[in-house]
Amino acid sequence: MTYQLICGAEIHVELKTKSKMFCGCKNDPFHAPGPNIYTCPVCLGLPGGLPVPNKQAIEDTILLGLAIHSEIPSLAHFDRKHYFYPDLPKGYQISQKDEPFCIGGYIDTTEGRVRINHIHLEEDAAKMHHDLVDGKKVSLIDFNRSSVPLVEIVTEPDIHSAEQAKEFLKKVRDIVRAIGVSDCDMEKGSMRLEANISLTKDGSLPPYKVEVKNINSFRYFANSLTSEFVRQSEILDKGETPVQETRGYRSATNSTASQRVKEDAADYRYFPDPDIPPIVISKEWLEEIRSRLPELPSSKIDGLIKLGIVESAAKIIVNDQAMMEYIEQVKTLNPKFVQSAAKDIVNKKIDHTKLSPADYIKSLESKNADKVTDENVLKPIIEKILSDNPTVVADFKAGKQNALGFFVGAVMRASSGKADAGIVTSILQKIL
Ligand SMILES: [Zn+2]
Secondary structure: OOOEEEEEEEEEEEOOOOEOOOOOOEOOOOOOOOOOOOOOOOOOOOOOOOOOOOHHHHHHHHHHHHHOOOEOOOEEOOEEEEOOOOOOOOOEEEEOOOOOOEEOOEEEEOOEEEEEEEEEEEEOOOEEEEEEEOOEEEEEEEHHHOOOEEEEEEEOOOEOOHHHHHHHHHHHHHHHHHOOOOOOOOOOOOEEEEEEEEEEOOOOOOOOOEEEEEEOOHHHHHHHHHHHHHHHHHHHHOOOOOOOEEEEEEOOOOEEEEEEEOOOHHHHOOEEOOOOOOEEOOHHHHHHHHOOOOOOHHHHHHHHHHOOOOHHHHHHHHOOHHHHHHHHHHHHHOHHHHHHHHHHHHOOOOOOOOOOHHHHHHHHHHHHHHOEOOHHHHHHHHHHHHHHOHHHHHHHHOOOOOHHHHHHHHHHHHOOOOEOHHHHHHHHHHHO
16 A cells, blocks of 8 residues: 655754844854853843844844745734753743744745745754763753744645655755855754654545654755655554654664654643733835845746756756856856856856856857857757657746756757757747
């Protein structure tokens, strides 16, 4: 019997604001010269410490919501989430439950849309170190990370494969980096992942879910899906239901191990934090934040593909500022060389940090003296390839931009590499 994987993700991202979430302490846990330096009564959780929300962190959260098509309600508030652990001396974490800053939203993947349930803002806990001091096992606590602003992106259970998970997580990371609110450094822990995994036979939501924590890479996230798929199918095959619990991912064995039976939300005794008034997001404030939204990676990729650059190269280029600028300069100087510039940079045939775009174009122009640029020669070749590949034409019309790259490649082969790729692209765009 085959099962379908159902997975929702919870993604924690530490914001790189100057100060912490509810006090003026420096937010820089990774570069602190020593432990417990950036602390005060508020982030140490001492009695009487009063939290004051960080405006920048709120704006960063809203900006992220706008980037992934969330709705931004006009009112939000912070809640206290109670639990007992040494890294949280107040006995509660300031988080958001009923009225978060961002509701809904989505990110599209090649395997379908992943809907976002909400994004909320909270404070990080202190960091525990389990160490050996004078031969004794001790647990040390570093409060430099305590109350660092942390956003949590919670998705709907719309992830159905390990590959889709990786694509989705990369997109989230690229968006967060593009809007400049976090470095998303998985190794340092400024981006942390959890997966809620269950299996279904008929597409309906099963009566249980297994939460996998401690995932610190996209590959491990994907691995946890594969290993849970195997483990849960074996239980279901026996006619049993997997236990609803929290499991930890173990990279050494590529498996998960039970940590604890999962609490219900009620166990946290959520209630609105009486120290922090509700936050009103006025239309003016929202529009001011929206005006800071930069062009996002997906739209930049689409723009490059429209110039005839293949999708795989476009994805590499948008993640490299210097490459992107180079392509833009080539485009301004002479758009017909954009495709070859993209190819040459990605394949490292040229060093874009040394060769200027103008010199690059000059070298191509002299090389291309015998290029076929005559539309009357190229058009019949293009038309034949289009009529030979009706399904790819249909794909293009259905929105698959990379079909264009396929046709450019086919024309190049048909002309033994002599066709001028820029002119071919513009003819293709006209016909299609
Ligand atoms: Zn502090």
